[in-house]
Amino acid sequence: KRPNLTLTEQGLSMSGVALSDIAAECGTPCWVIDATFLRKRYRLLKATMQATGLDIALHYAMKANSHLAVLSLLATEGAGMDIVSIGEFEKALHSGVPPAKMIFSGVGKTHQELTLAVSHAIGQINIESAEELEMLAEVCTHLQKKVPIALRVNPDVDAQTHAKITTGKAENKFGIAFDDALALYAKAQAHPYLEPLGFACHIGSQITNMAPFNVAFERLAGLVRAAREQNLTVKTLDCGGGVGISYRLEEEGSISSLAACLSQHFSGLDVKISLEPGRWLIGPCGVLLSTIIRKKKTSLTTFLIIDAAMNDLLRPSLYEAWHGILPLRTAAFSQPQEHVAVVGPVCESGDTFSSDRVLPHLQPDDQIAILDTGAYGAVMSSTYNARPLATQVMIENGQWSVITPRLPLSALWERETIPFTETET
Ligand code: LLP
Numbered sequence: 001k002r003p004n005l006t007l008t009e010q011g012l013s014m015s016g017v018a019l020s021d022i023a024a025e026c027g028t029p030c031w032v033i034d035a036t037f038l039r040k041r042y043r044l045l046k047a048t049m050q051a052t053g054l055d056i057a058l059h060y061a062m063k064a065n066s067h068l069a070v071l072s073l074l075a076t077e078g079a080g081m082d083i084v085s086i087g088e089f090e091k092a093l094h095s096g097v098p099p100a101k102m103i104f105s106g107v108g109k110t111h112q113e114l115t116l117a118v119s120h121a122i123g124q125i126n127i128e129s130a131e132e133l134e135m136l137a138e139v140c141t142h143l144q145k146k147v148p149i150a151l152r153v154n155p156d157v158d159a160q161t162h163a164k165i166t167t168g169k170a171e172n173k174f175g176i177a178f179d180d181a182l183a184l185y186a187k188a189q190a191h192p193y194l195e196p197l198g199f200a201c202h203i204g205s206q207i208t209n210m211a212p213f214n215v216a217f218e219r220l221a222g223l224v225r226a227a228r229e230q231n232l233t234v235k236t237l238d239c240g241g242g243v244g245i246s247y248r249l250e251e252e253g254s255i256s257s258l259a260a261c262l263s264q265h266f267s268g269l270d271v272k273i274s275l276e277p278g279r280w281l282i283g284p285c286g287v288l289l290s291t292i293i294r295k296k297k298t299s300l301t302t303f304l305i306i307d308a309a310m311n312d313l314l315r316p317s318l319y320e321a322w323h324g325i326l327p328l329r330t331a332a333f334s335q336p337q338e339h340v341a342v343v344g345p346v347c348e349s350g351d352t353f354s355s356d357r358v359l360p361h362l363q364p365d366d367q368i369a370i371l372d373t374g375a376y377g378a379v380m381s382s383t384y385n386a387r388p389l390a391t392q393v394m395i396e397n398g399q400w401s402v403i404t405p406r407l408p409l410s411a412l413w414e415r416e417t418i419p420f421t422e423t424e425t
Pocket residue numbers: 061064082105106165202204205206240241242243276277278279280315319375376
């Protein structure tokens with residue numbers, strides 16, 4: 001299931017590098033990203049989409065992992081970026097992505113963000129409401145610059161994923177209701193500074209069953225036909241991201257099924273397509289290394305208290321997400337197994353990676369890898385409990401390199417000032 005992870009004499013290894021070497025040199029917690037595997041997955045996705053014969057562009061959803069080294073790798077491979085903020089815009093630019101290859105998504109773009117995007121001639125802005133369209137029209141008129149847009153529609157599809165990451169249902173804050181889309185599109189088309197290219201849709205994340213895509217794409221294709229019947233020009237469809245990975249027992253979302261689904265609904269429709277994959281590309285390419293601080297036995301539970309916490313990897317606390325856990329030492333794999341709760345040191349009961357996990361007997365100072373943390377891992381970290389952001393490492397071609405050093409402790413307070421202190425006269 002995880003072809004880049006192998007067990008060697010040196011212990012658990014990622015694309016030829018012993019993870020314990022990294023932990024020994026960098027300390028823990030430490031994020032590791034496998035660039036070799038990421039490149040492979042990107043190329044596989046690209047080839048699978050090319051094989052459809054459709055014109056499909058990939059715009060990496062950089063919210064999943066926006067490290068400059070990741071962005072520049074994907075930019076070099078030819079990816080565009082799906083961005084959601086000024087910060088993401090600047091980071092994408094900094095890593096060599098031209099604005100023309102960026103799509104600006106998000107439900108709450110500010111006046112300042114829209115201005116920046118239009119001034120830089122961004123490739124496409126996905127509009128999420130009539131109110132946003134109005135603000136953009138004003139910005140473009142003021143700047144006297146035309147901008148390509150897509151209307152993000154809400155197809156009211158249940159993506160059958162976690163409630164906190166489903167986005168395509170009518171009650172969600174995202175997108176424009178299908179019934180309102182054509183009137184708004186016509187309004188945009190009539191505006192001298194707006195250039196509607198087509199529609200966008202993103203129904204949710206961690207979708208492993210392709211059925212919801214089928215429903216959404218069928219609705220999108222219907223919308224294109226309806227628009228054209230009204231003499232509206234539709235050139236592109238942005239089909240969003242959302243393909244899931246295998247965290248536990250679920251099958252990884254099948255990109256060939258996605259390709260087949262795109263072909264079924266869009267071949268013959270003469271539209272350019274863009275996809276915004278995040279998790280599928282990079283989720284399986286990362287692990288979080290951690291050390292067991294203490295093994296605490298109570299009458300009910302054996303706790304493994306580890307040095308990574310919810311401030312590092314938030315997903316288990318926030319979504320009750322399941323992440324695989326493997327020891328780094330080869331010998332540990334042959335230990336008898338036991339039920340343990342794997343928890344972090346933060347002062348909250350929610351700081352739990354797993355409340356009941358079967359693992360081989362491990363001891364303090366043993367190290368573990370928490371799997372599939374490449375997406376929505378480091379990017380969602382905080383410094384809660386005054387814990388510094390962890391080191392990040394990248395592996396490529398059998399070598400590894402620190403790509404972000406651990407945040408120095410002084411950085412936890414150096415931007416803070418103490419006002420109103422009494423001064424002695
Ligand atoms: N496009 C749009 C407009 C999005 O909102 C998202 C993700 C994506 C693309 C990429 O979706 P992906 O291919 O990665 O599923 N923090 C959550 C996931 C939030 C996803 C938000 N939107 C998690 O850890 O599961």
